[in-house]
Amino acid sequence: MMRTLLVRGLLAGLLGGVVAAVFAYVVGQPLMDAAIEVEEAAAHGHDHGDPLVGRGVQSTFGLLVAHAAYGVAIGGLFSLLFALAYGRFGAWSPRAYAAVLATGAFLAVSLVPFLAYPANPPGVGEASSVNARTAAYFGLLAISVVAAGIALYVATRLTGRWGGFNTGIALTAGYLAVVTVSGVLLPGFDEADGFPAELLWDFRVAALGNLVVFWVVLGVAFGALAQRSLPAHASASAQATGLRQAGAS
Amino acid sequence: MTQAVAIPAPQPVSIPIREILPYAILVSVLALAALYFVSTDNNAMTLMAEGYVHEFLHDGRHLMAFPCH
Numbered sequence: 131m132m133r134t135l136l137v138r139g140l141l142a143g144l145l146g147g148v149v150a151a152v153f154a155y156v157v158g159q160p161l162m163d164a165a166i167e168v169e170e171a172a173a174h175g176h177d178h179g180d181p182l183v184g185r186g187v188q189s190t191f192g193l194l195v196a197h198a199a200y201g202v203a204i205g206g207l208f209s210l211l212f213a214l215a216y217g218r219f220g221a222w223s224p225r226a227y228a229a230v231l232a233t234g235a236f237l238a239v240s241l242v243p244f245l246a247y248p249a250n251p252p253g254v255g256e257a258s259s260v261n262a263r264t265a266a267y268f269g270l271l272a273i274s275v276v277a278a279g280i281a282l283y284v285a286t287r288l289t290g291r292w293g294g295f296n297t298g299i300a301l302t303a304g305y306l307a308v309v310t311v312s313g314v315l316l317p318g319f320d321e322a323d324g325f326p327a328e329l330l331w332d333f334r335v336a337a338l339g340n341l342v343v344f345w346v347v348l349g350v351a352f353g354a355l356a357q358r359s360l361p362a363h364a365s366a367s368a369q370a371t372g373l374r375q376a377g378a379s
Numbered sequence: 380m381t382q383a384v385a386i387p388a389p390q391p392v393s394i395p396i397r398e399i400l401p402y403a404i405l406v407s408v409l410a411l412a413a414l415y416f417v418s419t420d421n422n423a424m425t426l427m428a429e430g431y432v433h434e435f436l437h438d439g440r441h442l443m444a445f446p447c448h
């Protein structure tokens with residue numbers, strides 16, 4: 131079963147990556163081009179000057195491969211999350227599990243780090259701070275994922291005693307407290323000086339939209355694929371349980 | 380008693396942790412390695428592929444909201 135789910139996760143992730151790449155190309159690339167013009171006009175920071183890989187390749191095939199690789203990797207991890215969660219939070223369908231988990235994973239993996247460290251186009255961010263920015267971004271991402279994972283585990287323990295609603299409220303509040311305090315304590319970066327505000331906003335909306343597209347396609351596609359493989363598994367086991375009960379009575 | 384047994388409503392059957400665990404280790408290692416390649420503006424990578432992979436994946440990194448340059 132895990133093997134089947136893994137293959138489906140990889141496929142759903144690949145599909146999500148490809149669809150997001152199309153979105154990124156159509157919505158994001160014009161903004162990338164505009165940002166690079168601003169960056170070159172300002173002529174400070176990292177100079178793209180004479181690229182090893184042409185801009186035409188970076189913005190098309192490179193964009194697709196980056197999204198596809200991200201999609202396959204996240205799709206594989208998502209199938210693990212699904213396998214761990216499925217059947218442990220209540221009698222929902224595989225589709226419903228996939229939808230809830232994809233929404234939660236989008237929040238923990240993409241949205242929370244984005245709110246603290248939003249996407250920057252070329253031309254925003256000092257070259258000297260890239261290591262510090264990378265460390266802060268992945269630090270908050272790690273804290274967010276670990277906190278969400280702990281909350282999920284605790285939820286399986288508490289739901290029986292507190293009920294689903296109270297458990298959900300308490301653990302969501304706990305998770306938000308952890309990532310909020312972490313986001314405040316981690317360093318901030320104020321490096322958009324002189325960059326057109328409208329273009330920066332548009333780029334960030336495009337990047338966030340790109341992540342939303344990816345997670346929506348992943349969640350819906352994985353749910354549809356899992357729905358087709360799991361009901362037979364569930365009803366066969368339920369029948370086996372029924373037979374055991376009949377034998378015992 | 381040999382009465383007809385009521386057919387139970389389909390319940391989701393959770394997957395045993397011991398079945399998930401080997402996949403979890405393998406997939407986590409491979410996926411994190413792939414994400415490291417895609418998402419970071421990494422020096423070791425830059426040396427290894429002389430910057431080709433880094434620049435090839437450049438636009439994706441920016442548009443997937445990873446810190447880049």
Ligand SMILES: [Zn+2]
Binds near residue numbers: 252441
């Ligand atoms: Zn860059």
